[in-house]
Amino acid sequence: MTRLDDLPIRDDLRGATPYGAPQRPVRIQLNVNENTHPVPEAVVAHVTAAAERAVRGVNRYPDREFTELREHLASYLSAAEPADPVTPDQVWAANGSNEVIQHMLQAFGGPGRRMLGFPPTYSMHSIIAAGTGTEWITAERDADFRISPETVRSAIERAQPDIVVLCAPNNPTGTPLGLETIEAAYAATTGILLVDEAYAEFMPEGHRSALSLLPGRPRLAVSRTMSKAFAFAGARLGYLAADPALIDALRLVRLPYHLSAITQAAAVAALQQAPTMLATVDAIRTQRDRLLAELPALGYAPHDSWANFVLFGGVDDPAATFHYLLERDILIRDVGLAGHLRVTAGTEAETSEFLEVLGRMPR
Numbered sequence: 001m002t003r004l005d006d007l008p009i010r011d012d013l014r015g016a017t018p019y020g021a022p023q024r025p026v027r028i029q030l031n032v033n034e035n036t037h038p039v040p041e042a043v044v045a046h047v048t049a050a051a052e053r054a055v056r057g058v059n060r061y062p063d064r065e066f067t068e069l070r071e072h073l074a075s076y077l078s079a080a081e082p083a084d085p086v087t088p089d090q091v092w093a094a095n096g097s098n099e100v101i102q103h104m105l106q107a108f109g110g111p112g113r114r115m116l117g118f119p120p121t122y123s124m125h126s127i128i129a130a131g132t133g134t135e136w137i138t139a140e141r142d143a144d145f146r147i148s149p150e151t152v153r154s155a156i157e158r159a160q161p162d163i164v165v166l167c168a169p170n171n172p173t174g175t176p177l178g179l180e181t182i183e184a185a186y187a188a189t190t191g192i193l194l195v196d197e198a199y200a201e202f203m204p205e206g207h208r209s210a211l212s213l214l215p216g217r218p219r220l221a222v223s224r225t226m227s228k229a230f231a232f233a234g235a236r237l238g239y240l241a242a243d244p245a246l247i248d249a250l251r252l253v254r255l256p257y258h259l260s261a262i263t264q265a266a267a268v269a270a271l272q273q274a275p276t277m278l279a280t281v282d283a284i285r286t287q288r289d290r291l292l293a294e295l296p297a298l299g300y301a302p303h304d305s306w307a308n309f310v311l312f313g314g315v316d317d318p319a320a321t322f323h324y325l326l327e328r329d330i331l332i333r334d335v336g337l338a339g340h341l342r343v344t345a346g347t348e349a350e351t352s353e354f355l356e357v358l359g360r361m362p363r
């Protein structure tokens with residue numbers, strides 16, 4: 001048997017570990033922050049019809065510029081931030097926001113360049129940095145995982161990174177990030193600022209997204225995804241908004257025709273049904289707030305969350321608690337933070353069962 005180490009792999013990938021959230025066929029999956037509500041039947045029919053039309057044309061390459069999809073994404077973002085509408089030439093998309101981030105690092109990172117992040121944060125940021133030969137450097141957060149404008153400014157001045165990545169709200173902690181911290185980060189860097197807003201739709205009503213900071217900031221990019229609130233994780237569609245010149249940089253590194261005709265058609269059809277697809281967001285927020293309210297009564301210490309998941313401390317033995325739940329058909333996430341576990345806010349029934357089983361666990 002050949003071992004990976006026996007192969008002439010790049011030196012900088014030796015000993016690295018791949019992304020590895022466990023995938024198990026359990027009944028209640030609350031481990032990767034998907035929208036756990038089923039896709040509404042009306043949307044299934046609409047997306048299926050669009051995909052069928054696309055299949056009739058798959059003898060041809062798809063629209064390399066995914067023009068129609070960019071128009072729909074621009075309208076969707078503009079509806080969310082009507083004061084600062086986004087135009088189609090400001091939009092990029094790829095197979096998940098992970099690929100969008102990879103395009104960013106291929107264009108603005110790479111060998112000899114460095115990206116600054118603030119752990120604990122989304123594990124894929126450092127993994128994509130490694131894959132693109134970008135050095136991943138880190139700075140500390142403030143108390144309770146927050147990042148103040150002063151903290152971000154001094155970290156950037158010290159490190160002088162080529163790219164800064166901020167996750168807002170942050171995964172795996174759920175921590176909100178103020179616009180003033182994003183403004184301070186942009187002002188402090190001469191490099192690129194990437195704000196990962198995978199969970200933006202779960203933020204409180206009326207909180208402005210980093211999209212509102214795009215005008216006049218050509219080095220700012222805001223990434224989003226259809227994988228979380230939008231209930232479209234399996235379709236793989238992530239996107240980004242930025243200055244049209246930054247979008248042109250991404251055209252230099254993407255593979256031609258990277259978004260299949262079927263993906264483009266399915267995403268456009270889902271965006272046409274956006275209100276239906278997002279109808280569960282309020283219910284999910286309610287379950288998140290319920291986790292925040294009820295976990296303390298069970299003796300745990302949840303951290304404030306603006307996302308669709310909750311990180312909770314006070315777990316004596318995270319591995320044991322993880323397995324206790326798994327044996328009872330509930331999969332949550334051990335994110336490797338001492339004394340902590342993370343759980344996705346599911347449907348009301350899933351959340352109830354999680355709380356009930358956790359409450360029954362002998363401690």
Ligand SMILES: *Cc1c(COP(=O)(O)O)cnc(C)c1O
Nearest residue numbers: 096097098122171198225227238
């Ligand atoms: C889930 C997640 C993503 C989404 O990745 P996709 O490739 O779009 O599915 C991106 N960023 C963060 C912080 C996430 O938690």
